[in-house]
Amino acid sequence: MNVTLEIALVKLGGSVVSDKGKLKTFSRKNVDSLSAEINSYLSESSDRRVVIVHGGGSFGHVKAKAYSIREGLKNDSQLKGFAEVRQDMRLLNSRIMGCLMSRGIASVSLPAESIVSIRDTAVQSEDFSLVDASIAHGMAPVTFGDAVFDSKRVFTIISGDILMHSLAGHLRPQVSVFCTDVDGVYDSNPVINRSARLIRLLTESTKVSLEESARSDVTGEMRGKLAVLFDIAHCSSRTYVVNGRVRGRLLSALRGDVRRGTEVSHG
């Protein structure tokens, strides 16, 4: 990768791009304002590139859970679910692409299977040639968590966080930003604990309660998410978790100037 380029890796969480409580409900307002912030960041220097990953939200997790897609093929009644989740994720991706492009970002959709291949729910091999070609020509690759083929289980679910992990390892970004629906990482779950406190600087020794709320996500628990976050922080100059529903937070993080959010220490 060209060392003079400044690469930002951005995850748009499923709870930011969709209303998690309502099946297949797109959050256009959020995505449009995040697209504008990404465009402002890119406009500040011609050496900047952005790589975007988005999650599934109510377009992915509800049916993935109902049909047990992550577990792989056990009976033929799941086939319809696998096909539907893939279709719904493409619908969400197409809406997100529309917002990015209407803000002037030359974004190209690269589904997960054009970057990674999966065996037994884990990444077996990676191919970054399309990501690199897009970046080299000034385009913004956009990939997403998806229902994918699995060479052992027939199919499974890959999360956007795993794609962030692969991409961070390859791109070594200047900045990685996770946009979620809360202000950052808390010392306990803010959904079930009103006295939860926002962690400003998260290190591997920070105490975080791993208590979960009733979850509808099929892609893992807090413990696994934190491990991935630290791995990504090791590959990025700076890593932040911010609230993607609050205007300006993504742009501040991209500029390295976070007033409210969590910075993840790279150790």
Ligand code: IP8
């Ligand atoms: O929302 C999962 O991606 P995530 C995508 O990043 C699906 O965990 C299809 C459930």
